[in-house]
Amino acid sequence: MLCNNNSRSPLCSFGSPWPDLNEGLFYNDVVSTSSDSGLTLIHFYSSKYKNSAPLQGWLQRIHNGQITIDGEVVKEPKAILRDGMELVYHRLPWREPDAPYLLQVLYEDDDMVALNKPPGLQVLPGGLFQQRTVLMQLQWRASKGSSSLAIQGSHPVPVHRLGRGTSGILLCAKTKVAKTSLAAYFADGTSLIGDSSNANMEQSKRRKISKIYRALVNGILNQDKIIIKQPIGTMRYPGVAKGLYVASPSGKPALSKVEVLERDSQLNQTLVQVEIESGRPHQIRIHLSFIGHPLLGDPLYDVGGQPMCFDSEHEDESFAEDGGYERPAKPVPGDCGYYLHAHQLVLSHPTKNEQVIKITAPLPSILRTQAETEELM
Incomplete structure (x- = not known):
């Protein structure tokens, strides 16, 4: 069912x-004159967007008529680019991987909405998921006349992320x-970590959000x-x-804090x-x-906070039907299977600072204690 605006209970x-x-x-x-003028079409795309597809994949896209220059389809990979030319690459429609679509509203007022995200649903567009996201469901909801959002011209957007496999x-x-x-x-909480000054220690105690x-x-x-x-970095x-x-x-x-x-x-x-x-x-x-206890079912991270398997020298130049890279054989961050749930959030209201809001997302059965399970019987 659809939720009414300003709904606080029951959950919908x-x-x-x-x-x-x-x-x-x-x-x-x-x-642009500085860097791109004089390049061939294939050189431009295969070098500037090498993370999107290997060389042969970009050749396929050009031959397939998916690229235009100043509005005209160009199928010649060696076409020379000149300053001011407008290029458009059309990524053809595709079927995205399966994902749930129902979202539960935990709290809503005129300023914000808190959702209970199911595992398997991506928050923002990226990779294979461009439509099957929380953001798209929010946009579809706002465009319907079921709430005052459409009248107000409001376009709700997530202000933080949860991993695709994370719920809550x-x-x-x-x-x-x-x-x-x-x-x-969210930014303030992160910026305080690592600063041991007394002022920041006191500010930490008065943080505006707790997760x-x-x-x-x-x-x-x-x-x-x-x-x-x-500390957390990248590789x-x-x-x-x-x-x-x-x-x-x-x-x-x-x-x-565990x-x-x-x-x-x-x-x-x-x-x-x-x-x-x-x-x-x-x-x-x-x-x-990192401390030797990976999440149960996590396909990616192993003891020590490192990936389970890694070969940085191997590059797969094979490409999928649309010219892009095949899905990596090794696990990637968006893979699901682990058990992690954003359970409680306490925050100062974004426009009414004196108001403190506590939001709770119901626990999946596997993440309840025995006592919590017995209480529900």
């Missing part, structure tokens, strides 16, 4: 089924003022409480253009609660694997 859901194919994409470029609370802003405030909350996760990890944690301060990794985030001594500061909720010696696993005071990408997955 919204979402539209995904079309079989998305609408494709158009990428625009203008040739996702905050979205409905106004520019709320977006600025909420984004600042608590549930996770199920491999092995038995002996300590009841652990503070992890391992080259196949299929991840900007580099894979990993535990790295030269990385940026990160802080996670508390054991329940140990299961028979299954050799531990249920934990994690409060993060910084927001580095994949922080919880990296930190827990």
